[in-house]
Amino acid sequence: xxxxxxxxxxxxxxxxxxxxxxxxxxxxxxxxxxxxxxxxxxxxxxxxxxxxxxxxxxxxxxxxxxxxxxxxxxxxxxxxxxxxxxxxxxxxxxxxxxxxxxxxxxxxxxxxxxxxxxxxxxxxxxxxxxxxxxxxxxxxxxxxxxxxxxxxxxxxxxxxxxxxxxxxxxxxxxxxxxxxxxxxxxxxxxxxxxxxxxxxxxxxxxxxxxxxxxxxxxxxxxxxxxxxxxxxxxxxxxxxxxxxxxxxxxxxxxxxxxxxxxxxxxxxxxxxxxxxxxxxxxxxxxxxxxxxxxxxxxxxxxxxxxxxxxxxxxxxxxxxxxxxxxxxxxxxxxxxxxxxxxxxxxxxxxxxxxxxxxxxxxxxxxxxxxxxxxxxxxxxxxxxxxxxxxxxxxxxxxxxxxxxxxxxxxxxxxxxxxxxxxxxxxxxxxxxxxxxxxxxxxxxxxxxxxxxxxxxxxxxxxxxxxxxxxxxxxxxxxxxxxxxxxxxxxxxxxxxxxxxxxxxxxxxxxxxxxxxxxxxxxxxxxxxxxxxxxxxxxxxxxxxxxxxxxxxxxxxxxxxxxxxxxxxxxxxxxxxxxx
Amino acid sequence: xxxxxxxxxxxxxxxxxxxxxxxxxxxxxxxxxxxxxxxxxxxxxxxxxxxxxxxxxxxxxxxxxxxxxxxxxxxxxxxxxxxxxxxxxxxxxxxxxxxxxxxxxxxxxxxxxxxxxxxxxxxxxxxxxxxxxxxxxxxxxxxxxxxxxxxxxxxxxxxxxxxxxxxxxxxxxxx
Numbered sequence: 001x002x003x004x005x006x007x008x009x010x011x012x013x014x015x016x017x018x019x020x021x022x023x024x025x026x027x028x029x030x031x032x033x034x035x036x037x038x039x040x041x042x043x044x045x046x047x048x049x050x051x052x053x054x055x056x057x058x059x060x061x062x063x064x065x066x067x068x069x070x071x072x073x074x075x076x077x078x079x080x081x082x083x084x085x086x087x088x089x090x091x092x093x094x095x096x097x098x099x100x101x102x103x104x105x106x107x108x109x110x111x112x113x114x115x116x117x118x119x120x121x122x123x124x125x126x127x128x129x130x131x132x133x134x135x136x137x138x139x140x141x142x143x144x145x146x147x148x149x150x151x152x153x154x155x156x157x158x159x160x161x162x163x164x165x166x167x168x169x170x171x172x173x174x175x176x177x178x179x180x181x182x183x184x185x186x187x188x189x190x191x192x193x194x195x196x197x198x199x200x201x202x203x204x205x206x207x208x209x210x211x212x213x214x215x216x217x218x219x220x221x222x223x224x225x226x227x228x229x230x231x232x233x234x235x236x237x238x239x240x241x242x243x244x245x246x247x248x249x250x251x252x253x254x255x256x257x258x259x260x261x262x263x264x265x266x267x268x269x270x271x272x273x274x275x276x277x278x279x280x281x282x283x284x285x286x287x288x289x290x291x292x293x294x295x296x297x298x299x300x301x302x303x304x305x306x307x308x309x310x311x312x313x314x315x316x317x318x319x320x321x322x323x324x325x326x327x328x329x330x331x332x333x334x335x336x337x338x339x340x341x342x343x344x345x346x347x348x349x350x351x352x353x354x355x356x357x358x359x360x361x362x363x364x365x366x367x368x369x370x371x372x373x374x375x376x377x378x379x380x381x382x383x384x385x386x387x388x389x390x391x392x393x394x395x396x397x398x399x400x401x402x403x404x405x406x407x408x409x410x411x412x413x414x415x416x417x418x419x420x421x422x423x424x425x426x427x428x429x430x431x432x433x434x435x436x437x438x439x440x441x442x443x444x445x446x447x448x449x450x451x452x453x454x455x456x457x458x459x460x461x462x463x464x465x466x467x468x469x470x471x472x473x474x475x476x477x478x479x480x481x482x483x484x485x486x487x488x489x490x491x492x493x494x495x496x497x498x499x500x501x502x503x504x505x506x507x508x509x510x511x512x513x514x515x516x517x518x519x520x521x522x523x524x525x526x527x528x529x530x531x532x533x534x535x536x537x538x539x540x541x542x543x544x545x546x547x548x549x550x551x552x553x554x555x556x557x558x559x560x561x562x563x564x565x566x567x568x569x570x571x572x573x574x575x576x577x578x579x
Numbered sequence: 580x581x582x583x584x585x586x587x588x589x590x591x592x593x594x595x596x597x598x599x600x601x602x603x604x605x606x607x608x609x610x611x612x613x614x615x616x617x618x619x620x621x622x623x624x625x626x627x628x629x630x631x632x633x634x635x636x637x638x639x640x641x642x643x644x645x646x647x648x649x650x651x652x653x654x655x656x657x658x659x660x661x662x663x664x665x666x667x668x669x670x671x672x673x674x675x676x677x678x679x680x681x682x683x684x685x686x687x688x689x690x691x692x693x694x695x696x697x698x699x700x701x702x703x704x705x706x707x708x709x710x711x712x713x714x715x716x717x718x719x720x721x722x723x724x725x726x727x728x729x730x731x732x733x734x735x736x737x738x739x740x741x742x743x744x745x746x747x748x749x750x751x752x753x754x
Contacts (some may be wrong), residue, residue, distance in 0.1 A: 053721070053723075054722040054723060057718070066629075066632055072646070079639060081639060083633065083647065084632055084633045084634070084647065085631070235746065354739070356746070358740060358746075359746040360746075398734075399718060410713060411598070411716075412601065412686065413601045416600055416601060416603065420606070420737065423738040423740070424738070424739060450635065498644070498645070499644075499645075500645035501645055502645050503645060503646055504648065
């Protein structure tokens, strides 16, 4: 029976595992998907009751850190300590993974992101790259990925307004975006109060606002796989919760049912893969534990790791696959180029206006790209790269935090008066900032802390750096200008980057690197097809493949890369199948 | 839920609920809204019992504020020890158990805890416990009434939050 030795094992069933499983099974391959967390097979009611701020605060659907967590040290002189609860980032678990929890933004990267070293050197000279920054070209161009961005956007029903169609700039879109071959498959969502104010304000200031591309549908939609989904209800609970309506695209409602209905896909949930089994250059299968704690081995002709950047990297390290990165010599690539981004927020408060921030989602809003990537001249600024700036209705309700004027106490009668006065009278302007890769920001195995099976946890070595602080100050200044131009009654400025990265305060779940792609096997783990250089029947797909943190959210790019990797897997594996 | 917290701790918690979110003309205070019931329910449940919390040793006091919660205590244990520490501090520094102090003195004790100036067991950082305490009380005010607080949705009605709903027809802007 095919499930006993499938063609392909897929480890981790989030966006990436789901996309790959669907494409492979459609192409006739037999696939077993192993998922550490529980199954959600997308029947009506699977996510009933998700619209609850407390359930979101309790990190339902987030990785269970008692079983497996990460440790972090801020530099090599510090002892790494564990995340005893998730905080700064909240990767998902269970079938659907982080796709259940994301806010629904679906971006394409600008062309710069695919070849940052070449672009920086050409514009500013090689001396502009700071010492220690391991910025690297990807080995594939935006144009190589464009057809797969198309595929992802059509599958998910991404809505927006194109800014560049085949080189022609379109009014109302992002004039800085890389060219697309046609407009979005779905129109943008409705203009809401706060985002409309942002849009009008930044236009007056000379910026070019455009709708945030969103995988929450503005209209009912049937995708090329025949999956029908209904339009978004603007309920406001996207971030941190699965969509009860199936309007926000996630793997459970889109690609996993497609895989299941082929009859060639078997899901083994509550199964934790601990190791890829291999003989030097060829993988044989995986070892995993089931829910009862029984250990199994499953053989296959190929293995796909799609278990999130952290678990992908940890699996490689615990399996002895590839060469671990050595920060002293710079040799080895498994674990290097850990990437991240910072977020900054400023709130504009209006005494006589309410914005219904609980309507909508973080992906429904307007953005500007003037300070993203290399869209502006960095000469004399002291930093490289940048990030997007946007306004959306990001908070569902009072437990997300009620902005009050600076100096207000955090509790007591004055605080109560302030939240009564200012609740929902705010517009939030958000900035994003790319964190450059650095030789001292990397992933390896912790020497002390272990998971429930006694295997070493992944250790993250990371802290904010000079580029981050200068970029943050610059972006904060631009955001301040926008907020001031709204003419608010009170302003809550950005909080600033703390002295050390704080593992407890939510920042961003855009963790990247650890198994980066590249054109050169000596300095990367996977090819631009995401196939391991050192083990030709293993693909490592997900955020782990991105060589740097970016100012643009990576979900759309990670999914497009998954489609491209699926293409590579099918063409190499289909020919090897027994009849 | 009996036994999650001592009677004294429950009394202290009820007073704290009314200091964090005091009663006034506009809206009932935390105690009346059911914050104590909310907290007891949470402490008895999976979150309070430390489910999904990584509790493997060694527990190392963090060298700075970048490492979050590093104690082995579950929320239920933290509340038990923390509320007891508040009472001991109130008695020693202000002359009476917390629940017997006037409101102004209670505020002073809480401010002292917020500043880290209350003695707590070595595995419980006072400022971190203060944050946990305030956040849990606020959850008791504003979470869905099914969890025991936010009596009848009064806190939501007071600020004008409609609760989970579908808003497809609204413009999202009330002037």
